[in-house]
Amino acid sequence: MHVTKVLPAACAATAIAVLGLASASAGAETWDMPVAYADSNFHTQNAQAFADAVGVATQGAIEIVVHPSGSLFNGADIKRAVQTGQAPIGERLLSAHENENALFGFDSVPFLATSFEDSQRLWEAARPTIEEVLLEQNLVLLYAVPWPPQGLYFDREINSVADMEGIRFRAYNAATARMAELSGMTPVQIEAAELSQALATGVAQAFISSGSTGYDRKVWEQLSHFYEVNAWLPRNYVFVNKDTWDALDPALQATIRGVAMIAERAGTIDSERLTNWYMEQLAANGMTVQPAGDQLRTDLEAIGATMADEWLAAAGEQGQAIIDAYRAAE
Ligand code: PCA
Numbered sequence: 001m002h003v004t005k006v007l008p009a010a011c012a013a014t015a016i017a018v019l020g021l022a023s024a025s026a027g028a029e030t031w032d033m034p035v036a037y038a039d040s041n042f043h044t045q046n047a048q049a050f051a052d053a054v055g056v057a058t059q060g061a062i063e064i065v066v067h068p069s070g071s072l073f074n075g076a077d078i079k080r081a082v083q084t085g086q087a088p089i090g091e092r093l094l095s096a097h098e099n100e101n102a103l104f105g106f107d108s109v110p111f112l113a114t115s116f117e118d119s120q121r122l123w124e125a126a127r128p129t130i131e132e133v134l135l136e137q138n139l140v141l142l143y144a145v146p147w148p149p150q151g152l153y154f155d156r157e158i159n160s161v162a163d164m165e166g167i168r169f170r171a172y173n174a175a176t177a178r179m180a181e182l183s184g185m186t187p188v189q190i191e192a193a194e195l196s197q198a199l200a201t202g203v204a205q206a207f208i209s210s211g212s213t214g215y216d217r218k219v220w221e222q223l224s225h226f227y228e229v230n231a232w233l234p235r236n237y238v239f240v241n242k243d244t245w246d247a248l249d250p251a252l253q254a255t256i257r258g259v260a261m262i263a264e265r266a267g268t269i270d271s272e273r274l275t276n277w278y279m280e281q282l283a284a285n286g287m288t289v290q291p292a293g294d295q296l297r298t299d300l301e302a303i304g305a306t307m308a309d310e311w312l313a314a315a316g317e318q319g320q321a322i323i324d325a326y327r328a329a330e
Contacts, residue, residue, distance in 0.1 A: 028060065028063065029061060031088040032065050032087050032089075033067060034071075034087050035070075037236075041068075042267070043147075044066065046266060046267035046270060050064070051065070053259045053262070062248075062256065070191060070193045074191065075192070076191065078090040079092050079239075082239060088240060089244075091238045091239075093234060094235045095108040095173040102319065103319060104130070106319065107123070108176070109232060110231045112308060112326075113233065114230040114231070114233075116146065116268065116271070116272045121329050125323075125325035125326040125329065138242045141237060141239050142239060142240060143264035144236065144264060145235060145264060147213075148211055148272075150230070150233070151230070152227040153214055154225045155206065155225075156225065157288075158225065159296055168186050168205045170188055170189075170207035172190070172191075173234070175232075176207075176208055178310070179208065179303060179307065188203060190204060192217065195213065195219070196221070199217075208229075214226065214287075225287065225290075226287050226289045226290075227290065228291045229300060238263070
């Protein structure tokens with residue numbers, strides 16, 4: 001059978017117009033993406049891989065340009081910048097928003113989830129609630145990746161909480177500031193991007209973080225001890241301005257969601273894979289890396305229990321529901 005298709009001129013013109021429109025509306029949108037952490041950081045590298053993949057998967061319709069180290073917006077300003085549409089997309093430490101809503105601190109409750117497996121289960125329990133809270137703030141969550149487990153950095157040997165008295169402790173969210181207070185230390189909020197300088201000038205003498213940040217900031221230049229505590233695994237999340245998102249063709253939204261799903265998995269695999277490597281780098285650069293001693297561990301667990309109670313009281317029923325869902329999935 002032979003079928004001749006003759007496209008009437010008017011129809012062709014319409015098709016061209018429609019195609020033209022489609023490529024014009026979908027074409028060459030550039031999204032600046034502020035992130036707070038260094039170029040070399042694994043979250044930043046994962047964000048870059050995500051950006052590249054979005055470019056390929058959307059055939060150039062969305063080009064994401066990653067701006068590391070708080071260079072476009074300071075870490076503390078990234079969420080507001082995306083909420084207000086000053087930037088279409090960004091990445092931030094989720095628990096940095098704990099001050100505005102305790103629910104954002106679900107991943108910084110000491111000793112609630114201390115492994116990658118538990119962190120994943122906790123995230124699955126919390127994600128719908130966090131997505132809802134963000135949506136009310138004009139933000140669409142794309143993906144979230146945990147940092148390696150959190151341990152304590154000091155400029156001296158520490159065997160108990162009593163040994164911490166009076167130390168200036170760099171905090172990165174409300175939970176870390178509270179931990180400092182409960183340990184008799186003085187908290188000072190400092191972005192990771194400013195950490196090396198804060199240590200060099202003595203503004204801070206200690207902090208809690210992953211091996212990743214200790215490595216990125218070369219903290220062995222000032223500090224001598226890392227104590228493995230595995231207190232929690234806080235997450236960075238990537239989010240889009242809701243108006244920007246809603247204006248996208250549903251097919252593009254689906255494509256970006258697919259890439260985001262892969263980015264979440266890939267970033268999580270990197271975080272876990274690099275955990276021991278970071279410990280090795282700290283040790284290779286002269287730090288004493290070891291598990292917290294028995295007394296220190298016992299003291300920290302007592303502080304952790306207080307903080308867990310305080311978090312539940314602040315996070316209310318929705319917080320309890322996250323914990324219940326997490327426990328039920330055990
Ligand atoms: N690094 C970030 C947050 C958690 C982490 O491991 C920081 O120290 O700022």
